[in-house]
Amino acid sequence: MRFTLRQLEYFVAAGETGSITLASERINISQPSISTAISHLEQELGTQLFVRHHALGLSLTPAGRSLLLEAKRVIEQAQGLYTVASEAGDQIRGKFVVGCLTTLAPMVMPELTHSFTTAYPGAEVRQLATNQERLLDGLRRAEIDVVITYDLDLTEGISFLPLARLPMHVVLSEAHPLAGKGSVSLAEMAAEPLLLLDLPLSREYFLAMFMKEGLQPNIRARSEHQDVIRTMVANGYGYTLANVRPRSDLALDGRRVVRVRLAGDHRPMVVGVATLSQLSRSRIIEVFRSHCQAFISDSYIPGMVAPDSERWVRRVPSAPPVASEADIGQR
Numbered sequence: 479m480r481f482t483l484r485q486l487e488y489f490v491a492a493g494e495t496g497s498i499t500l501a502s503e504r505i506n507i508s509q510p511s512i513s514t515a516i517s518h519l520e521q522e523l524g525t526q527l528f529v530r531h532h533a534l535g536l537s538l539t540p541a542g543r544s545l546l547l548e549a550k551r552v553i554e555q556a557q558g559l560y561t562v563a564s565e566a567g568d569q570i571r572g573k574f575v576v577g578c579l580t581t582l583a584p585m586v587m588p589e590l591t592h593s594f595t596t597a598y599p600g601a602e603v604r605q606l607a608t609n610q611e612r613l614l615d616g617l618r619r620a621e622i623d624v625v626i627t628y629d630l631d632l633t634e635g636i637s638f639l640p641l642a643r644l645p646m647h648v649v650l651s652e653a654h655p656l657a658g659k660g661s662v663s664l665a666e667m668a669a670e671p672l673l674l675l676d677l678p679l680s681r682e683y684f685l686a687m688f689m690k691e692g693l694q695p696n697i698r699a700r701s702e703h704q705d706v707i708r709t710m711v712a713n714g715y716g717y718t719l720a721n722v723r724p725r726s727d728l729a730l731d732g733r734r735v736v737r738v739r740l741a742g743d744h745r746p747m748v749v750g751v752a753t754l755s756q757l758s759r760s761r762i763i764e765v766f767r768s769h770c771q772a773f774i775s776d777s778y779i780p781g782m783v784a785p786d787s788e789r790w791v792r793r794v795p796s797a798p799p800v801a802s803e804a805d806i807g808q809r
Contacts, residue, residue: 481522483556486549488515489527493546497535571600572762577622580677581704581722582749583607585781586626586774594769601762609702611678617754624763625752626770628721630679632752639767640750641774643785644721646687648738651714661739664691671698671716673707684719687744705730721747723783749774 491501492512502509520527527542538546578587583605591603606613606622610630616622617636632638648667650657656666664687672695674681681700688695698716701707707718712733719740727734751770753759759767777786 481519483553485515485519486553488512489519490546490549490553492516492528492536493538493542493549496537500535570598570762570765572760573602573604574623574760574762574766575604575606575616575621576766577606577608577613577616577625577627579613579625579627580607580609580702581675581680582626585722585724586749586779589780590626590770590773593773594766597769598762598765601766609677610680614752617752620754620757623753624766626749626774627752629748629750630683635755637753637755638750639752639771640748641770642749642776642779643746644723644749645746645785646719646721646740646744647723648740649708649711649718649720650736650738651712652734652736653714654717654736656738657736659738661741663741664688664693667717668693669696671696673698673710673716673718674700675704675707675718675720676700676702683747687719691742708735709733711735725781725783749779 528536709729712729
């Protein structure tokens with residue numbers, strides 16, 4: 479064999495991005511190196527892998543599409559040698575993919591993955607943040623090894639380790655007339671303009687709460703992006719419902735939002751770790767699950783105010799936020 483795994487990796491990057499430039503940015507390798515690797519593979523295999531389009535990138539040929547699938551399998555098998563070696567010895571080493579729900583990822587993943595790779599330098603974590611449907615689909619296809627998400631739509635075949643409960647609350651602007659209340663009900667909010675987080679399964683979860691109480695929400699706007707919703711709330715466009723509790727009360731534009739407890743009996747979201755039941759978990763995945771248990775609980779959640787440390791206080795709109803121990807980073 480007169481080609482290397484590294485050349486296959488360069489080919490896969492170019493094939494998945496459809497561009498030498500994008501492949502170079504993705505794997506942090508110079509464009510000439512990637513071009514040379516592809517040319518070497520084509521010469522060695524005796525077939526054309528790409529159609530080059532001037533200024534428009536690359537397109538895989540039929541042979542290139544077939545080789546892309548096989549090359550990814552070869553690379554995955556080669557990476558699996560690290561896992562086999564670590565399980566035979568005392569080291570935790572290898573690569574794995576962690577998927578995380580897009581609403582949780584900005585808060586949870588930075589501290590969680592940094593602390594894990596600091597404790598286990600031989601581990602390499604690839605992160606993927608997306609919606610629940612795509613996460614579970616990636617898990618079933620074995621494209622994602624482990625998922626940090628909510629207990630939504632967990633069908634048979636998915637193993638879920640619960641870690642923390644996140645009750646629902648209402649998010650308002652500082653100037654909203656209800657911002658100073660200790661709690662509000664869905665009946666009080668139903669006529670108010672709702673800014674709906676429009677993600678698969680999440681929107682159904684929120685809307686089912688109104689349906690359960692025979693209420694019709696007044697949906698003013700929808701967005702898949704949590705930060706867009708939060709900034710719109712801060713600017714007085716309406717309110718939103720949320721389970722996550724960022725440690726900062728500021729939206730991205732610097733305006734403040736206020737969390738108010740939602741009165742009534744409403745199902746909380748449970749954050750946990752999901753894996754595919756039919757696959758035996760490797761040692762590195764087992765260690766990562768244990769790491770998640772140590773870092774996520776009702777008492778502490780990276781990047782968030784944890785449920786046990788939440789103190790619901792009556793605030794007038796102009797009052798500064800009350801800091802809890804979690805707000806100032808203590809555990």
